[in-house]
Amino acid sequence: MSINTDFSIDGSGNIRQATAFVPGTHSRYTTLELHAWLQDLADDSASSGDDLVSILGANPSELAGKRNVARPMALTLLPAMNLNDATSQWFKFGSVEQGAGDALYTGLKVLGTNVANSPIYITQANAKITKYWTDSDIANFQILVKAKAGGALIDSGNIVVFSRKYGQTYSHFDANLAAGGEQVAAISTAVDGNIVLSAGAAETIWNTIGVATGDTNQDLGNGNGSKLYKGTITLNGTTTLTQAYQALMWACSEASTATVAGVPGWRYRKLNAAYSENAATPMGNFAGGKFFLAQGWFITGVMAADLKNYQLIAHDGTLQSPPTSVQVQIAGVVSGDYVLVARDDGSGGILTSEYTVSASAAATTVTVPSLKTDTPSSGVIRIAGNRHTYSGKSGSDLTGLSPAVPGGGYSSVSAFVPYIDAVASGTTISSASFQFSSNFTCRYRVRNGGGSPIVPFESTLSVTEVGGSGTAVRNADA
């Protein structure tokens, strides 16, 4: 086949395909090749065959600039020459304007590193364009897309080029075709190793997930207080986060019939116009066993085993992780050893002036200004050296003091909250759980001057996001 047999030109300037373009079978001609063919015909003394162009007629075409096979050519068909939509599918690498600017077909080229046969789909005015290309075209994707009709740009010339094949990471690119020539869309896809479910299985799970938009204020209990989210993903309590991730990816795939945040999943991009997009994984990405949800989504119904395996981005852009609960443990002790573990003061002692508090006599609640978030929810507070247990924590208040504040009360006295302040009953002793906030150092003392006397032992330990531990060395004091 050659260009002069693939097309005919009638006396009205209608350039028409001899047969419909078959993606994967036919090759596209460049707009320069179309121009060259028309010009070849235009200097003939008379037309012949079914191509009614010769020197008898007006110049059929012109280029913006000189012929250059290395550059996309912007071709203008003059004055009555024209392609129809079907015939335009035969061309690439440039643009074709016709009808004195009434119609424009603009070139589109896809660039990027992609998985072989990554399917491309294009939306224009939020609707998918019927494909006239094949998945294998991704290796060298160049087509013309109609950008203007009847003298008006279609959706201002805007299109979105997508590749969203379930099992791969996704990609999309906004392009504008108004300028003609050839516009580029950068698309990048990769195999998604987190996808192990079949599309059917993912769809089944999707059908158990609730995805709703709407403002919701939620406090993860991580010390950051209540945060605004713009949508909620509700799991059914038996769906793991990795399953949820796969189901949400399916919902955003090209083949999806799901609706996400009020739009078809295949063109869902983000929850709020002000947010940054997660092009590769629109609902959030999954890495290292953890689901990093896209901004604005709150998730609930998470299985207990997954309670720590996700991270949110609140509407205000702050990262929100579920709190980490840790403990401090001292080993190498025996029953009867007294163990004191508290923050180190950095000078070889215990930070006994961690807080300054005041309290009335007989009070069972003490307000501790700037009480740290990593304070256990129950335990011991030492006020002016006096040991009080507390049974609850509410904001800056420690409640359930026992014994109650002694007569005379406290007035701006030093206080600290040890993590362990008790007699061991076994070979180890642990603090109550507390919410990890940041690394710090503890100093611990182990003493026994009673039935099993030892030389007082003192050392330090580090508390990290996995907690802290230390071991006593018991040297007999005999």
Next chain:
Amino acid sequence: MSSHWGFYPVAQPAVYSIAAAGIGPNAGAPTGRLRLPTDPIGTFTLTLTNLVVGSAIRVETQAGALVEYRVADAASEVFSVPAYAPGNAANDLRIKVRKGTAAPFYVPYETLTTATVGSASIYVSQIPD
């Protein structure tokens, strides 16, 4: 001196033979004739210069009737074109010069001229395509 009719450069509706009057040697001989509008009154010698060899040249009336088509063999081509009485639409010519079949290619060139008895030269400025 006897009077006679010469070529009369105005379109006339009919053809007449005009005989000389008197008794001299030219008595009765035609001294002029009237012409139809479609009859040329002379030749317009049109020279196109600066042509790209190989260019197709079509000289046609502005109504589209072919006057001559040829392919340039040289940078200068001479055309002998019939010239008609002033006002005749057949004098209004369009010249097309194209080279789109073989490289180097040129943007189609087109210009207009009017045929008159005599000659004219047109410099053809073809632009590479």
